[in-house]
Amino acid sequence: MTRLTRTVYGALYSRVLSRVDAERAHLLATRALALLARAPRPRLDPALRVSALGLQFDSPLGVAAGLDKHATAFEGLNTLGFGFVEVGTITAIGQPGNPKPRVWRLAQDRALMNAMGFPNPGAEAVAPKLAARSGRGIVAINLGKSKVAPLEAAADDYRASARLLAPHADFVVINVSSPNTTGLRDLQTIEHLRELLAAVRGEAEGKPVLVKLAPDLSDEQLDQLADFAVEAKLDGLIATNTTISREGLHAPAELLAKPGGVSGAPLKARSLAVLRRLRARVGDQVLLVSVGGVETSGDVLERVRAGATLVQAYTGFVYGGPLWARRINAELARAVRAAGATTIQELVGSEMGVGPGVAHGAPAPDGARG
Template sequence: MYRLVFTQVLSRLDAEAVHHLTIRLLRLLGMFPPLVRLLHRLLAPRAESLRVQAFGVHFASPFGLAAGFDKDAGCAEPLSALGFGYVEVGTITAHAQPGNPRPRLFRLPESRAIINRMGFNNAGAAAAAKRLRRVRHIPAVVGVNIGKTKVVPESEAVRDYVDSARRLAPLADYLVVNVSSPNTPGLRDLQAVDRLRPLLSAVKEAAGRTPLLVKIAPDLADEDVDAVAELAAELGLAGVIATNTTISREGVASTEAGGLSGRPLKARSLEVLRRLRQKAGDRLTLVSVGGVEDVDDVWERLLAGATLVQGYTGLIYEGPLWPSRINRQLARRLRRHGYGSVREIVGRTA
């Protein structure tokens, strides 16, 4: 049914307008806790085999929603009720900013992909912190993804990230430093190890006991992926999220500027995951994202060494029942192969 609605109606409307309408509907749903609890009872992962622990946090399922959908931390609870094992909100910046000019979000249905150049549009860390303080009516693991405010010069980037971390880390189950979006000028330069070290060190101190991860780009050279893995392990980070969107246009017809997500990113995201696992072993928790469309992709990422897996573009093309369906299929596959827990398959082909 959703695919028919998407093809006949949603795909004909402006992509960002549909996204904002979806967010408003989810926020409206969040105003009725009994409905959220009902959805959670119907759709949330229940199978004991799906439960996993990473960096001291318990997840009902290894499959979660990547950052970029709930940019302002306004609907993490309703999204969790749809069946995601966890929801990563953001990217949130220390100061409010409007993002880049519209249009800035483009669907590529023939490639099962999306291009966005949103530019970290959000209401800022203070507004997000206010929303994250709300009482949760269902169990929900919420990660917070932080980035650099666009108008802040690169020389002050560390302070900008630290400001966000101090506000948001106490309210997050885990914190993510995003240095890999292609839509903020100069941001990806911070992935260079000599610049990344002081940034991560400062944010880790500001985060306190909250687990800290770093999110990297798929466009990094292999040797730079290795260097980031070594740095993250050396600094005692909780893990690495691989990968963000790509600036490559291989396999798609569009030349729109921005970050490409979805199916075309699948192969490179898996390559980076395998390289991180080879380099870091089990010293870091690896979170795989990029081109995850179905249970086969989730299964492959787990086997390759990811403890957690994220999706986003698949939600756009598959609809609100997508996370619940993947969880059911994953639990069935575990049973069929004789595994009692998802933990038993992590890294088996690494």
């Protein structure tokens, strides 16, 4: 992205997009992305290639769940330079989500706050969209609990979604960490996760299954979940979802009093701290995906060095504009070479003095796909 392009997007954002309701702007953006579905994918620098989860990623930088809630924009997002896209969150039963307004920009904090509550058309409606995908790019599916499903029926609810969606995705994410569905975070206990994991794995047809964690867990809870991930041979952990903390935010008190999760820059320090704690606990036995407050190529590289094989963004992309991923990738490739590495994968966990070489679940070179 040239300086001129960034300036033009900045002017467009400040003068037009910022004046549109945040959720309305999101809807318009996803519609525009859908029009890019047939555009050519950019050729990314070989220095960015990562082998993980039995897949070959062109870049470790992906799109976090929450941007494409209706499975309409993932093909377009793949043309912007992202290495993978996580669709969802999708529930077994379609639902409208929480009452509007439910998305707010915290521009001074370079953040977003949302209380969406998993609005989506439901697994049955999304399945044909994923089944019709072009096959270009790597696509994950993020599964959540339907609001009408009681906690004691959560495993059956996730099982129903996985049965319909897992066959059409490259990997599956169990979301038990959004703060916007009542009781959902209660499913982060070992007892519940064991049941959910068995239910989803039973329908996943051998696809990798990951679990997404909240940033607001205590260190003791994180350690317990890390140990469970190793014991259960979980394919990966995604850290982290949005935070319910309002610490250090500059938005008006009446806005911050609303329920919802905060994403973006305020989450950066906690997300990195959670990643480092998980890496120290699981080593390279469980693949780690870092998300939360990723704004620059330096942020991506820092997460990789701290132990993340893959890194996701959402809010940084929203504020950065459509060419953000290409700029990050170009800067990242230069940084990899400056570090004396051939590929970014060599730098995974390097701040601890070790690198895994090939990440958990990586295929042999002739087994590449994606």
